[in-house]
Amino acid sequence: MWAIISALIEGLILGVIARLLIPGKQNxxxxxxxxxGLVGAIVGNLVAHLFGVADTRGFDWWRHAFQLGAAVVLIVVITPLWAARNKTGP
Incomplete structure (x- = not known):
């Protein structure tokens, strides 16, 4: 249960920071x-493992940078798709 709660909190934090880094309004x-943010965390962890920087001593700056970068890319890609989806409604 704690894993689910911590994943939701991590997704919220990554998603909000990613939205703040992107100029303009994300509707x-x-x-x-x-x-x-959750998907960005998962993708960022996979990329960090590929580069061999997933587990480092101290704070995992590279892993978090990959997670945030993935969240930013996802929000940039999904936001226009979401807007187009909502405009084609009845």
């Missing part, structure tokens, strides 16, 4: 921000 709901 997506909070739940989508959290979801994209």
């Amino acid at each position: 997506i709901p909070l739940w989508l921000t959290v979801l994209l």
Whole structure:
């Protein structure tokens, strides 16, 4: 249960920071921000493992940078798709 709660908190933090780094307004709901932050965390961890920097002594700066970068890319890609989806409604 704690793993789920901590994953949601991590997704929220990554998603919000990613949205703050992107210029302009991202018109997506909070739940989508959290979801994209979670996916960004997973993708960032995979990339960090590929580069061999997933587990370092001290604070894992590289792993967190990859996670944040993945979250930023996901939000940049998904935001226009979300807006287009909402405009084609009835």
